[in-house]
Amino acid sequence: MLLKVDNIQVYYGAIHAIKGISFEVNEGETVALIGANGAGKSTTLKTVSGLMHPKAGSIEFLGKDISHIEAHKLVAQGLAHVPEGRHIFLQMTVQENLEMGAFTRKGDLTDALDNVYRHFPRLKERRKQIGGTLSGGEQQMLAMGRAMMISPKLLMLDEPSMGLAPILVEQIFDIIRELRKAGTTILLVEQNAGMALDIADRAYVLETGKITLSGTGAELAQSELVKKAYLGG
Amino acid sequence: MALLSNFINGLGLGSIYAIIALGYTMVYGIAKMLNFAHGDVIMVGAYVSFVSIASLGTPPLLALVMAMAVCTILGVVIERLAYRPLRASASLAVLITAIGVSYLLQNAALLIWTSNTKVYPSIVSFAPLHLFDGKLTITGEMLISVLTCIVIMVGLTLFTGKTKTGKAMRAVSENRDAAELMGISVNRTIAITFAIGSALAAVAGVLFCSTYPVLNPTVGSIPGIKAFTAAVLGGIGSIPGTLVGGLLLGIIEIFGRAYISQELSNAIVFAVLIIILLVKPNGLLGKKVNEKV
Numbered sequence: 336m337l338l339k340v341d342n343i344q345v346y347y348g349a350i351h352a353i354k355g356i357s358f359e360v361n362e363g364e365t366v367a368l369i370g371a372n373g374a375g376k377s378t379t380l381k382t383v384s385g386l387m388h389p390k391a392g393s394i395e396f397l398g399k400d401i402s403h404i405e406a407h408k409l410v411a412q413g414l415a416h417v418p419e420g421r422h423i424f425l426q427m428t429v430q431e432n433l434e435m436g437a438f439t440r441k442g443d444l445t446d447a448l449d450n451v452y453r454h455f456p457r458l459k460e461r462r463k464q465i466g467g468t469l470s471g472g473e474q475q476m477l478a479m480g481r482a483m484m485i486s487p488k489l490l491m492l493d494e495p496s497m498g499l500a501p502i503l504v505e506q507i508f509d510i511i512r513e514l515r516k517a518g519t520t521i522l523l524v525e526q527n528a529g530m531a532l533d534i535a536d537r538a539y540v541l542e543t544g545k546i547t548l549s550g551t552g553a554e555l556a557q558s559e560l561v562k563k564a565y566l567g568g
Numbered sequence: 569m570a571l572l573s574n575f576i577n578g579l580g581l582g583s584i585y586a587i588i589a590l591g592y593t594m595v596y597g598i599a600k601m602l603n604f605a606h607g608d609v610i611m612v613g614a615y616v617s618f619v620s621i622a623s624l625g626t627p628p629l630l631a632l633v634m635a636m637a638v639c640t641i642l643g644v645v646i647e648r649l650a651y652r653p654l655r656a657s658a659s660l661a662v663l664i665t666a667i668g669v670s671y672l673l674q675n676a677a678l679l680i681w682t683s684n685t686k687v688y689p690s691i692v693s694f695a696p697l698h699l700f701d702g703k704l705t706i707t708g709e710m711l712i713s714v715l716t717c718i719v720i721m722v723g724l725t726l727f728t729g730k731t732k733t734g735k736a737m738r739a740v741s742e743n744r745d746a747a748e749l750m751g752i753s754v755n756r757t758i759a760i761t762f763a764i765g766s767a768l769a770a771v772a773g774v775l776f777c778s779t780y781p782v783l784n785p786t787v788g789s790i791p792g793i794k795a796f797t798a799a800v801l802g803g804i805g806s807i808p809g810t811l812v813g814g815l816l817l818g819i820i821e822i823f824g825r826a827y828i829s830q831e832l833s834n835a836i837v838f839a840v841l842i843i844i845l846l847v848k849p850n851g852l853l854g855k856k857v858n859e860k861v
Contacts, residue, residue, distance in 0.1 A: 384749060385748075386745055386748065386749070405748070405753070406745075406748040406749055407748050407749075407750075407751050407752055407753045407754070408751075410749065410750065410751030411751055415749075416749050418745065418746065418749065422743050422745065422746035422749075423746070424738070424739055424742045424743060424746065425742060426738070426742055427735075427738065427739070427742070431735065434735070435735065435736075435739050435747075435750045435752075436750055438732070438736065438739075438750045438751045438752055439750075439751035481750070482749075485751075
């Protein structure tokens with residue numbers, strides 16, 4: 336098992352944001368966390384990547400407890416987190432952004448860059464452009480490309496479709512499919528439940544800090560509850 | 569000729585302001601805080617070099633190195649003990665702490681070195697240049713200040729543009745969480761920033777006291793405030809902006825003193841700051857980039 340989250344409790348100051356969540360991600364799987372705004376999806380990812388720490392419970396990555404390790408130390412272990420809202424470096428060029436993604440790697444980056452540019456030809460065209468001048472979709476591609484620079488063992492994507500035009504959402508999901516096919520393990524957080532369930536091997540439904548449902552992507556897509564609450568039907 | 573002479577004096581003073589302002593700008597850019605104790609680190613640097621030259625008899629260059637070493641350690645210790653525990657606190661709490669650290673340093677200096685003003689021996693030993701039959705005099709201190717400033721500016725620009733640590737500093741400056749997610753230790757990067765800024769403060773302290781040879785425990789506060797003004801004027805967070813802001817401030821101050829009023833020179837400096845900020849709120853070279861969502 337690659338990632339095992341066991342009964343974590345997370346607080347934002349006095350606010351109890353995550354109330355005992357458990358889930359797991361196996362190697363090669365694509366797992367989706369779906370749920371409404373404020374359900375705790377982003378907080379869960381932030382806690383896994385070490386930007387936040389749980390008050391109780393444990394997070395195991397590659398068999399080791401990482402629940403209190405700082406984020407920057409987890410990157411070198413192969414944990415990549417593409418945060419909600421991209422968070423690219425707006426004043427750096429596309430290529431510099433990608434180089435920052437490889438901060439923990441030593442030596443030649445040519446192969447890693449080529450790999451990213453193969454998935455995102457658009458980034459190659461714009462590699463000398465400043466990040467702040469990219470469109471929203473391009474910034475999302477850059478954020479994902481940047482995370483891929485370490486060839487992560489687990490790639491966590493937080494709302495990759497947020498704020499993008501439908502055609503771009505399709506494009507981003509096509510790329511996620513490609514990454515999945517190439518064997519990348521993915522933990523995907525999405526409000527766009529339809530797209531997420533379509534792509535996911537398994538999925539969990541989060542509601543106000545708790546997991547209320549889980550199953551394969553197909554099972555959940557058929558569930559009346561999910562249909563009603565998240566698929567608009 | 570007097571005009572040119574004033575201009576050159578302004579450049580010299582402005583260079584020192586620019587070096588100090590770098591400390592403010594880097595710390596503000598990367599740690600997002602105003603380190604109001606920065607001016608007092610200048611004072612400590614000046615005292616360390618003074619003691620080193622006057623009591624230990626070390627050569628000036630070695631005294632400078634000692635001052636830089638002491639200030640580097642001081643800067644890192646201040647950050648570790650006073651600012652890091654407040655990393656998640658409101659910026660006002662950090663600001664007040666910085667003011668507290670400033671007074672702490674001044675009072676420690678009072679205890680160690682007393683309030684007696686000392687005459688600082690210039691570290692520059694070569695004679696002033698006399699040009700145009702002695703109508704224009706360029707002092708060694710002016711020349712060294714300008715040259716040092718140029719070297720530091722070029723060095724820092726290369727450092728932040730080319731080295732891995734420098735790029736990490738830019739990344740932290742732009743987006744702390746994103747930098748952390750790249751595997752960059754934000755704490756370590758901020759500590760390095762304080763180390764560099766404080767070493768530069770020592771250089772500035774030695775240059776400032778060599779130019780204006782008066783040394784007392786509050787010697788750093790006025791140049792500190794003015795350099796902070798220079799940083800804001802040029803666009804806080806920007807290295808070229810700091811250079812422009814520092815030089816401009818030095819020139820305005822010297823010209824104000826020479827042609828308008830000796831007493832009002834500081835008021836003129838701050839009036840110019842207010843006017844520029846009314847027109848360009850981000851400073852002369854400050855920029856704002858918006859994230860697309």
